[in-house]
Amino acid sequence: MGQILVSYFKKAEEKGGIQAQVKLAMITKMSSIKAQEAPDSPENIKIFEEALAQL
C-alpha cells in the first residue's frame, strides 16, 4: 500500500533534493507517511506523476 507513491518522494529527491520533496508534498497534499498509507490507485499515481512533472 502506497509503495509506488512513496517512490515518487525518492524521485523528487533525485530531481531537486529536499526542496523538491517539500514541493511534491505541497502539490499532492500528502507527506511521505500519508503517501505510504494511501492506496496506489491510478488516480493517486496520476496526481504524483503530474506533481513530479512540475518540479
Place this chain on the structure above:
Amino acid sequence: MVKWYQSLQTRLTISFLLLISAIALGTFFYTVNEGKKAITEQMREELMLTANVMASQLDGDILASLHEGDEFKDEYWQIDDLLEKMRGDNEQIIYTYTMRINTDDSVAFVVDTDNEETYADIQKNLDEAVLIDMVYEDAPVDEIKEGLKGPYATEEPYTDEWGTFMTGYAPILDSESNAVAVLGVDFDISTVKEKQDFLSSRIYIIIAGAISAATLIILYFSSTIIKDLNKITKVAQEVSKGNPNVTIPEIKTKSEIYELNEGMKSVLAAVEFLTENVQSKSAPGGK
C-alpha cells in the same frame, strides 16, 4: 475567539439587511406615492367625466333665466329634480350645484341640490338655504373658470366650510352652445383615502414579507459560509498551537473557501513532510 459583532456572519447579515431595507423602503415610498397619484388621477378623470355627462343633461337656457327669488318657479325645481336624480345614481357624489361667474369675478350659486325638497321647505329654513345668486364665499374661482371652458377637476382634495372633497366642474351650455353656468360635482374623498390606504397597507405587507424572506435567506447563506470558514479556522488555531496532526475538513463547494482549504492542506503536507524528515534524521541510525 471572534466576538459576535466582529464575525463575518453578523457583518454580512447586517450589511445585506441594511441594503435590502434601504431598497425596500425606497420602493415602498416610490410605489405608494405613484399609486396615490394614479388613484387621484383616476378620481379626477372620473369626476370630469361625471360632471361633463351631468352638465350635458341640464338646460342652460333655463339656468340662465333663473335669478334671485326664482326658487318658487317650476324651472328651478325641474333642474333641481334632475340633479337629484343624477346624484342619486352615484354613491360617491355628495353635492351637486350649479354656479355662474359674475362680472366682478365673484361666483354665485344658481341651483343647489343641498336645498330642501320644496319651495315651502326653503321658506321655512331660509337661514341655511342656498338661494339663487347667493355668493359662494372663498370659491375656487380659477378652477370654476376652468370648468366654464371645459371639464375640469381639482388637482388634490381640498377642505371648505362644507367638508373635504374633490370637485369636478363642467360647463352648462345654452341652446347656442354658450357656457352660461358651471356644474360642480363634489366627490366624497373617503373612497380615495380608502383606496390609498388599501394600497399602502398591501405594499407594506409585501415589503415586510420580502425583507423577512431575504433576511432568512441571507442568514442561511452566511451561516453556511461561516460554518466552513470556522472549520478551517479551527485547523489553523490547532496548527498555531503547535499541533500539526489535525484533520483537514472536506469542503465540497468549489468556492474561495475551498481554495483556502486546499492551500491549508498543502501547507500541512509540507509541515508533516519536514517533521518526518527531521524526525528520521534525528533518530538513531538516521541519515
